[in-house]
Amino acid sequence: MPKRIKKEIAVIILAAGKSTRMKSELPKVLHPLCGRPMLGYVLDLVTSLKPAQVVAVLGYKQELVRKIIPKGIKIAIQKKLSGTADAVKVGLSVLRGFKGTVLVLYGDNPLLKKETLKKLLDYHLENNVDATLLTAQLKTPAGYGRIMRDKYFSICGIVEEKDADEVQKDIKEINTGIMAFKKEKLSANLGSIRPNNRKKEYYLTDIIEIFAKKNYLVDGLKIQDTGEALGINTRAELAKANCLMQKTINDKLMQEGVTIIDPPSTFIDFGTKIGKDTVIYPFTVIQRGVKIGKRCFVGPFAHLREGVGLGDGVVAGNFIEMVRSRIGSKTLIKHFSYLGDSSVGANVNIGAGTVTANFDGKNKNYTVIKDNVNIGSDTVIVAPVRIGKFAVTGAGSVVTRNIPDKAVVAGVPARILKQGGKHG
Ligand code: UD1
Ligand code: MG
Numbered sequence: 001m002p003k004r005i006k007k008e009i010a011v012i013i014l015a016a017g018k019s020t021r022m023k024s025e026l027p028k029v030l031h032p033l034c035g036r037p038m039l040g041y042v043l044d045l046v047t048s049l050k051p052a053q054v055v056a057v058l059g060y061k062q063e064l065v066r067k068i069i070p071k072g073i074k075i076a077i078q079k080k081l082s083g084t085a086d087a088v089k090v091g092l093s094v095l096r097g098f099k100g101t102v103l104v105l106y107g108d109n110p111l112l113k114k115e116t117l118k119k120l121l122d123y124h125l126e127n128n129v130d131a132t133l134l135t136a137q138l139k140t141p142a143g144y145g146r147i148m149r150d151k152y153f154s155i156c157g158i159v160e161e162k163d164a165d166e167v168q169k170d171i172k173e174i175n176t177g178i179m180a181f182k183k184e185k186l187s188a189n190l191g192s193i194r195p196n197n198r199k200k201e202y203y204l205t206d207i208i209e210i211f212a213k214k215n216y217l218v219d220g221l222k223i224q225d226t227g228e229a230l231g232i233n234t235r236a237e238l239a240k241a242n243c244l245m246q247k248t249i250n251d252k253l254m255q256e257g258v259t260i261i262d263p264p265s266t267f268i269d270f271g272t273k274i275g276k277d278t279v280i281y282p283f284t285v286i287q288r289g290v291k292i293g294k295r296c297f298v299g300p301f302a303h304l305r306e307g308v309g310l311g312d313g314v315v316a317g318n319f320i321e322m323v324r325s326r327i328g329s330k331t332l333i334k335h336f337s338y339l340g341d342s343s344v345g346a347n348v349n350i351g352a353g354t355v356t357a358n359f360d361g362k363n364k365n366y367t368v369i370k371d372n373v374n375i376g377s378d379t380v381i382v383a384p385v386r387i388g389k390f391a392v393t394g395a396g397s398v399v400t401r402n403i404p405d406k407a408v409v410a411g412v413p414a415r416i417l418k419q420g421g422k423h424g
Contacts, residue, residue, distance in 0.1 A: 008100030009051040009121065010183070012091035015039055015107030016059025016078040021233045027061045029107035030068070031238055034245045035269030035288035037068055038232060041110035041245075047072070048114050049121075051103070055094045057087045083201030084177075085193045092187055101125065102186055104204065106177040108232045111244055116228055117178070123221050124180040130216035131185075131208060133158075134178035136229035137222060143233065144174035145205050147220060155218045157209035162198040173222075175205060176229045185216060245270070266299075275312065293329065311346065324364075328371065340364070341383065345371035351395070353378040370405070 019028040029039035046054050047070065058065045059078040066075055078090045088104055095102070101124060103117070116134070124132040133155065135147050146168050148157040158175050159168050186207070193206045211218050223229050227244045230237060249270060250263040257276035260266050266280055269288040274280070278292055281299030286292070290304045293312035298304070303321045310316060311329035319336035328346030333339065335352035341364050342356050354375050356367045365383035369375070373387050376395040381387070386402045393399060394410025394417070403409055408418040 008125075009049070009103060010053040010055070010095050010098050010100065011046050011049070011051050011103045011105060012088055012095075013039075013042055013046060013054065013056045013073075013105045013107055014084055014087045014091070015042075015065060016057050016062070016081055016087050016090075017108075018060045018081065022235060022238070027065055028232065030064060031232070033110055033238070033242050033270075034249055034267075036271065038110040038238075038241070039065065039107045040068055041270075042105055042107055042112070043068070043070060043073065045112060045114055045117065046105065049117060052100070053095055053098060055091045056107075057091045059087075083195065083199070084204035085190055085202035085207065088186070088204050089190050092183075092190070095183070098183060100183055102181045102183045104177075104179045104181070106231060109177055109230070110232070111228050111230050111241055112176075112178065113225075113228055116223060116225075120178065120180055120221050123219070127219065128217070129180075129219045130182050131211050131218045132180045133208070133218070133220045134176045134229075135173050135220040135222050136176055136226050137173055138226055138229070139172070141169075141172050141174045144229075144231070145177075146171035147173040147175055149173075150212075154212070155208060155220050156212040158205035160197060160199075160203060160205065173220075174229065176223060177231060179204075185211070189214075339367075342367040342369065344369045345373065345389065347371055348373045348375070350375045351377035351379060355380050357382045376410075 015029045017028060019026060022028050030037045055074040055076050056069050057076050057078050059081050062077055069075060074094050076090045076094045078087050120132060120134050143161055145158045145160045146164055147155055148159055150156045189207055189210050192210050193202050195202050197203060208218055230241050232238050232241050249268055250260055250266060253274055254260055258274045259279040262282040265282040266284050268286040271288045272286050272290045274292045275294030277294055278296040284299035284302045286304045287306055289306055291309045293310055295313045296310050297315045301319045302316050305323035307324035308322045309326045311327060313330040314327050315332045315334055317334035320333055322339045325339045325342040327344045330346055331344055331348040333350040337350055337354040339356050340358040348369055357380055358364050367381050367383045368386040370389035372390045374392045376393045376397060378396045379393045380398045382400045385399055388403055388405030390406040391403045392408045397410050397414040398412040400413040406420045407416050409416050
């Protein structure tokens with residue numbers, strides 16, 4: 001898109017709504033998709049377009065939502081949630097003095113892609129359209145506003161599902177909610193919208209009929225990938241969107257050289273880093289911010305939570321849970337273990353069933369395990385504890401005190417059997 005055109009675009013993101021159909025206390029746009037609030041994806045998308053101005057319209061629990069709004073984005077508050085047209089009006093009040101194209105996006109539409117928006121904006125600007133809608137052809141259009149076309153196939157309005165008759169409900173072309181407008185015409189006509197519908201709300205979609213009746217140029221661009229059109233109103237739609245987003249994340253990782261044995265049973269959040277030639281086995285959950293080096297083996301049934309970093313060549317095998325832990329290269333943690341709040345060195349062997357007892361009921365305590373340590377099976381490490389390099393713990397040890405380098409300990413509580421061990 002030429003720079004000249006880019007400067008003429010302002011974006012209004014609607015994110016004031018409640019979580020009515022989600023039946024949730026959390027605002028809908030904060031519900032996570034692959035570990036990140038759905039609104040976060042929309043905000044990223046908008047930022048990547050580099051428009052002249054962006055305003056997010058917030059309302060329900062705005063104090064929570066505003067925490068994820070980046071600095072360059074303005075915030076407008078919709079005091080009474082009386083519909084999408086009213087929300088756009090609130091957004092426009094912040095864009096005073098702006099002339100050009102207003103792009104309206106919904107915060108519950110996180111799968112939308114940048115290329116699609118660019119296409120919509122290019123089409124809108126090149127053809128000098130007054131309102132361009134992004135539409136989609138769906139096999140099951142239930143829940144969405146339907147696009148109405150006249151006998152010349154021109155768009156003449158949008159009817160919401162709740163207000164549609166049986167014939168209209170059969171229409172398969174739906175409104176994705178994404179629209180580009182000439183700002184002047186949008187501002188001048190929003191006031192004509194009346195809440196004459198089942199929900200008694202001011203619907204932005206009603207502006208299309210108003211435009212059409214005035215013979216303004218209204219046009220639609222059909223989205224190719226219908227998954228992008230998914231608007232999330234219910235928990236079932238959230239699960240569907242999560243599944244699609246997961247596929248995108250997993251596909252990207254595989255393209256980058258990560259082996260994922262069974263992508264549908266591998267749950268990797270947005271914002272993780274995984275090195276080349278690492279293999280992820282099925283039924284594994286890797287949460288946001290986790291970093292995994294090259295040539296690692298993870299899973300099956302591994303749960304890597306926030307703050308986990310694995311060096312190159314680490315094995316985190318079956319039934320491993322880790323949180324806030326750094327693991328040095330070539331360390332092996334192969335069978336059912338829990339490591340929390342720990343720093344583990346390189347070339348360490350963590351025996352089956354090892355547990356860091358990191359929580360004393362009040363505080364989280366830290367475990368340090370230095371390089372080349374050998375932790376025997378079923379060792380419980382009662383943190384805070386530091387285990388020196390080349391130390392060895394016997395099977396079933398309960399470690400309650402620091403262990404010097406090269407020492408061998410065993411028992412409950414663990415006592416030093418040998419100073420200096422085999423490497424001494
Ligand atoms: C809307 C469209 C529908 C379209 C669908 C696509 C309207 C009237 N209907 O329906 O045609 O097919 O999206 O997903 O626009 N919001 C506010 N303030 C309000 C009400 C809503 O900011 O007063 C925000 C919500 O937070 C949400 C967005 O606007 O992000 C859309 O609202 P929602 O209630 O989800 O509309 P849908 O019923 O999905
Ligand atoms: Mg919606």
